[in-house]
Amino acid sequence: MPASKQTWNWKKILRWAGTLASLGLFVYLLARQNWPQLWQALSRLPVWAVGLAFSLYLSGQAANALRWWILLRSQKVTISYLQALQLIFAGAFASNFLPSTIGGDALRMLGLFQYTTQRVMAVASVLLDRILNVLAYVTVAPFALGVALPQDLTILGFFITLPGWLRRILDKLLEAFRLWRQQPAALIRAFGVSWLSIFVIFLALFTLARGLGIPVALHQVIGINVITYFLTLLPISVNGYGVREVAITGLYMQAGATLEQAAALAIISRLMLMAETLPGALWAPRLLPADKPSSDVVL
DSSP: OOOOOOOOHHHHHHHHHHHHHHHHHHHHHHSOOHHHHHHHHHHHHHHHHHHHHOOOOHHHHHHHHHHHHHHHTTTOOOHHHHHHHHHHHHHHHHHHOOOOTTHHHHHHHHTTTTTOOOOOHHHHHHHHHHHHHHHHHHHHHHHHHSSOOOOOHHHHHHHHHHHHHHHHHHHHHHHHGGGGGTTTHHHHHHHHHHHHHHHHHHHHHHHHHHHHOOOOOOHHHHHHHHHHHHHHHHHSSTTTTTTTHHHHHHHHHHHTTTHHHHHHHHHHHHHHHTTTGGGGGTHHHHHSSOOOOOOOOOO
C-alpha cells in the first residue's frame, strides 16, 4: 500500500511559532530589567487592589455567562444561568490550559448540545456571543487613538487593516443574526451586558496599574486594553501568549510606566486571567470527548 502523505497544519505551526517568538521577546525584556525593582513594585501592590481586581475579573466571566444566557433563552433553550456559567468557565479554562487539544468555543458547543438538539443554533449562539464582545470593544476603540504614537508603525498598521477585518466580522454577524432577527430586545440586552463585561476588565487593569504606581488615567487603560485585545485576536499566537505581554509592557511604558512596573502589570494580569478560569477545571473534563476535536470558532 502507498504510504500516506504527511500534511502540515501550517496555521497551528504559525501560531506556535508566533507564541514562541513573542514569549522570547518578553523574556528578553525581563532580562533587561532590574529584578529588585520589579519585586519592589510587586510588593507595593496593595492586597485590597489584588482582591478587587480579581473580583472584577470574575465578574467579567459572570457577565459573559449572562450575555450568552440571554441569547440562548431567547431561542427557547432550557438552560439555567448557573449551567451557562459553568460552560463559560469550562470554555475559558480550555482556552487557557488546553490550547493544543480543544478550543474553548468548541467545548462550549459540546456542552450546549446537552441542552438543545438545534445544532446550527448552538454554533451560531457561540459565534454571536463572541462577536457581540468584539463589537463592544469596537465602541471604545477611539480611546486607542490617543495611545498610539505616530511613529509606532506597528500599531498604526494594525488600525489601517482594521476596517477589512471588521468587515469579515460583520459578515459573520449578519450570518448568525438571522436566527435572532425576531428578538431585537434580546440582542440589545446582550450587547449591553457585553459593554459591562469589558468595563469591569478596564477597572481591574486600572486598579492594578495604579496600585503599581503607574501614572495612567482610566481612558488610557481603556485604549491600551483595546489595542492588546485586538492584537490577541490575530491568529499569530496561542491565546495571545507573549503578544499580550509584549504589547502591555511597551504601551504602558509609553504611558509613563517604568519597565519594571509595566512588566509587573503584564505578569500579574496574565496570572489573574488564568486564575479566574480555574473553576472551569471542575466542569471541563465532563465535556471532553474521547477523541478531542481541535476545531474552534475563530474570529
